Amino acid sequence: MKKWLPYLLPVLLPAGVILSCSGPGKRFNQPVTSALALDSTTLGISTVAEGLNVPWEICWGPDGHIWFTEQSGTVSKIDPVTGEKQLLLTIPEVYRHRSLGLLGMAVHPTEPYVYLDYTHRNPDSSIVSRLVRYTRGNDTLTDPKILLEFPGNTGHNGSRVIIGPDGKVYFSTGDAAHDEFAGDTAKLNGKVLRLNADGSVPADNPYPGNYMWSRGHRNIQGIAFTDNGQLFASEHGDATDDELNHIQKAAYYAWPHIEGFADRADEKAYADTFPFTPPVMAWTPTIAPAGIDYYNHPAIRDWQNTILLGTLKGASLHVIRLNDARDSVLDEKIYFTQQFGRIRDICVSPEGDIYLATSNRDWNPGKGFPIPADDRIIRLSPIRDAKGLTMLPGPAAAPATPVAKGPAIYKSYCEACHKADGKGVPGSFPALDQSKVVTGKPEALLNILLNGSKSSATEQMPAFQFLSDDDIAAVATHIRSSWGNKANAVAPEAVKSLRKPAK
Numbered sequence: 001m002k003k004w005l006p007y008l009l010p011v012l013l014p015a016g017v018i019l020s021c022s023g024p025g026k027r028f029n030q031p032v033t034s035a036l037a038l039d040s041t042t043l044g045i046s047t048v049a050e051g052l053n054v055p056w057e058i059c060w061g062p063d064g065h066i067w068f069t070e071q072s073g074t075v076s077k078i079d080p081v082t083g084e085k086q087l088l089l090t091i092p093e094v095y096r097h098r099s100l101g102l103l104g105m106a107v108h109p110t111e112p113y114v115y116l117d118y119t120h121r122n123p124d125s126s127i128v129s130r131l132v133r134y135t136r137g138n139d140t141l142t143d144p145k146i147l148l149e150f151p152g153n154t155g156h157n158g159s160r161v162i163i164g165p166d167g168k169v170y171f172s173t174g175d176a177a178h179d180e181f182a183g184d185t186a187k188l189n190g191k192v193l194r195l196n197a198d199g200s201v202p203a204d205n206p207y208p209g210n211y212m213w214s215r216g217h218r219n220i221q222g223i224a225f226t227d228n229g230q231l232f233a234s235e236h237g238d239a240t241d242d243e244l245n246h247i248q249k250a251a252y253y254a255w256p257h258i259e260g261f262a263d264r265a266d267e268k269a270y271a272d273t274f275p276f277t278p279p280v281m282a283w284t285p286t287i288a289p290a291g292i293d294y295y296n297h298p299a300i301r302d303w304q305n306t307i308l309l310g311t312l313k314g315a316s317l318h319v320i321r322l323n324d325a326r327d328s329v330l331d332e333k334i335y336f337t338q339q340f341g342r343i344r345d346i347c348v349s350p351e352g353d354i355y356l357a358t359s360n361r362d363w364n365p366g367k368g369f370p371i372p373a374d375d376r377i378i379r380l381s382p383i384r385d386a387k388g389l390t391m392l393p394g395p396a397a398a399p400a401t402p403v404a405k406g407p408a409i410y411k412s413y414c415e416a417c418h419k420a421d422g423k424g425v426p427g428s429f430p431a432l433d434q435s436k437v438v439t440g441k442p443e444a445l446l447n448i449l450l451n452g453s454k455s456s457a458t459e460q461m462p463a464f465q466f467l468s469d470d471d472i473a474a475v476a477t478h479i480r481s482s483w484g485n486k487a488n489a490v491a492p493e494a495v496k497s498l499r500k501p502a503k
């Protein structure tokens with residue numbers, strides 16, 4: 001996600017380096033296999049690395065290589081020209097399970113440090129998140145120093161780490177499924193934290209002696225600086241409202257009280273008493289946003305001054321155009337839907353090539369994935385001639401054919417967890433295809449849909465209060481009559497009678 005000091009590169013690189021890389025596909029060993037035509041640029045698509053196991057973080061290293069973490073606990077680098085791969089470090093303390101493992105990484109541009117964050121399981125089975133600093137030598141990472149250790153959980157551990165233009169370490173954390181931690185200034189969870197390179201608290205942080213930079217976050221999955229120093233973060237919402245936030249010093253983002261914009265009556269009332277910073281974008285149905293990077297290179301003029309955002313559930317690349325001040329969003333286009341599967345992270349090379357990391361060997365792959373080559377690092381690089389190449393479709397339009405309501409709601413709100421075939425994910429999301437709750441008395445089913453359920457130790461079923469009576473009845477009817485289930489339909493009136501009276 002991070003670039004190697006993009007603001008300095010034009011000065012650091014001899015002009016010849018930039019000029020020599022105009023030959024379409026020639027400067028790389030890997031063949032260009034397909035292409036995407038934008039208005040003024042054609043992008044060639046090639047696979048730089050395959051057979052990886054959830055490359056969680058990809059970033060441009062000081063040596064012109066792509067540095068990457070894999071979720072099980074390794075740090076490697078790859079030469080983007082030859083595809084040659086080198087393992088740098090294995091961290092045995094990493095606990096990988098579902099969304100947990102070795103996550104973010106940042107290579108400091110001016111200090112000899114690499115920052116890594118991962119989850120660890122203690123002998124008593126409690127889970128912690130750690131931010132660890134390694135000293136970078138000639139292809140070595142040594143002398144690990146734990147800078148922060150704080151509560152983790154079986155989900156919602158974030159996280160990303162990035163070095164700011166001020167040389168400080170910015171580290172985004174998840175709420176560890178304790179939503180009360182997010183607003184609490186005394187807790188490290190649900191925050192963007194800011195540290196000096198040595199791990200101490202910067203003197204100009206908002207609260208003296210406190211790592212907190214911003215608070216009220218649920219589960220940040222992507223973080224990037226623009227060229228004028230604005231910080232953005234992508235964040236997973238609950239059942240609704242994934243967000244893109246413009247992160248500002250001391251700002252409060254109000255999770256769990258406000259999801260997305262303050263558009264519900266209870267959210268408006270809360271915002272009247274507790275001023276909060278709304279997101280610059282929110283997505284309902286959710287897309288599961290992941291890694292982001294800022295793009296402003298003339299190599300791909302169509303995408304200048306944009307945030308590039310990879311999505312997991314959406315399995316796509318969102319290109320989000322910013323205003324000149326880079327503090328609000330002008331528009332959004334969506335590319336590659338379902339083409340490569342889940343996209344976990346993005347990085348941009350000094351030449352303006354874009355690299356995407358797939359995440360199809362994680363715990364929740366989409367239909368048809370992983371393919372044998374997964375996981376991959378894929379390159380998008382301008383080419384002059386797309387003759388003979390498969391052309392990929394342009395940006396996604398709104399769904400053209402209206403689908404029946406029940407299946408559509410299921411697809412938007414339920415399928416990410418319970419899956420298209422209703423079989424769920426063993427150990428995480430229950431199957432609905434032979435569930436007695438689904439086919440039994442409507443009242444119990446509707447109560448779960450309206451109010452959610454937290455009886456499972458690991459995952460929660462979100463509450464769907466925000467859907468209309470019609471929508472809940474439609475999705476309930478759909479799951480009662482799919483995958484071999486044969487229970488009768490549910491009427492909207494049945495939903496209405498179960499809603500809690502307004503406070």
Ligand code: HEC
Nearest residue numbers: 413414417428429430435437453454455456459460461462
């Ligand atoms: C974020 C993941 C997630 C989403 C999205 C989700 N669920 Fe669930 N669902 C769960 C989990 C986890 C449970 C188990 C909860 C528990 O045991 O407390 C569950 C339980 C259920 C159950 C009870 C099943 C049983 O046999 O006990 C039903 C029915 C159900 N969900 C239907 C739905 C429907 C319909 C939707 C969409 C409107 C939906 N879920 C969306 C995670 C999800």
